[in-house]
Amino acid sequence: MNTPYPSAAAPIWERPEPQPRAAPVPLTREKIAATAIRLADAHGLDGLSVRKIATELGVGPMRLYDYVVNRSELLDLMVDAVYARIGESGQHSDWRGAVLAIAHATRLATLDHEWFSDLLGGRPHLGPHALAVGESTAAALSRAPGVRGIDDLQRAVGTLNAFIIGALRREVTERRTARSTGTDESAWQASLGPYLTRQLETGRYPTVARLVVDGAHLDAEETFHRNLTTILDGITGHPGT
Template identity: 50%
Template structure:
């Protein structure tokens, strides 16, 4: 039985419900990451005893599922474009914005799908945008391919942001600090392709990189659909 199928107990003596519990957990995660979330800490934030929460949430994994489903509501727009490509693009870009607001989400995406109403609605939107354009197996592979790119790109972007905060060094600071070592290694002549990348490639920001990669993935999906 999933957490969504289990009935909630009556709210006593402190008024509680899953909505308040999940909102508190999301706030804790936004402030300090998933390591800042525990049933004890959520209970303290709600001025309730930790044992009270077990009537609503059986495990931390249940809580994480509810948190993911809660913020997935931010991914869905009021209306999606009718064009399949634009619909997938909108969903991917909104997923990125949601992850940047809730960085911990990057750690939980890509595992088992959440079965809450918002998670199911996001999956429905992705599939529905392609429904009828190809057989269902092709549609599923297309959605999986786009999702794999989005999740991988966002995890890399969040990892980079965390590294900057952990070291106190921006990307430019890190490049200056590592420059002498990189220059020495490239001078050996063992890395000609990497040398061309370092000296000739155009540096782009994270959003441009994400959008460019997304468009390439959608080009590949379009080729399969036709």
């Protein structure tokens, strides 16, 4: 069974790198993760395998098991490499600026590595870079007005994470659907517009009709930012604080 954390081995973060070997090519966990990320970017997680990574690196598949015990550890390395990028979002003296920077950096990293959205909300991300991003986020939220104790902080972190995970998964899903069907918004409107018009004209869905007819087409980045600020306003209890 391919267990995430084998009892026979410590977590990958606490195991030293194997001794370097020059032949046939030098390897490191960082190099393996970078190669895996390139393959996942191109083919998704379903197209990722130890054999493909080994072929890309010019080594035998068994050599990779000196560095990662199983696929779960490989995904851990990949995820933490993305968190390393997120962690470069910069330092902010005010709590709100820090949270906004981390959230937007997470969105940009996810759009560049769509497979990352598939791993958000799963088992905990416990690599050093993931923990650093989590620390920065929690530390920033702990300084927010309205967060007066550990219970408030837990709720704030949970609410923020739930929004980010849901928003990014939806945005990535919409991008994938558009690519797989080969349709854009105008084509979708042409194919389903008449049906939707007939349904709305029944008068049974007045609020939906208002959203469809009067609602503006919203930019994905702007929508993410506006909804994010709404979440932060709710945490503080004071818009713009």
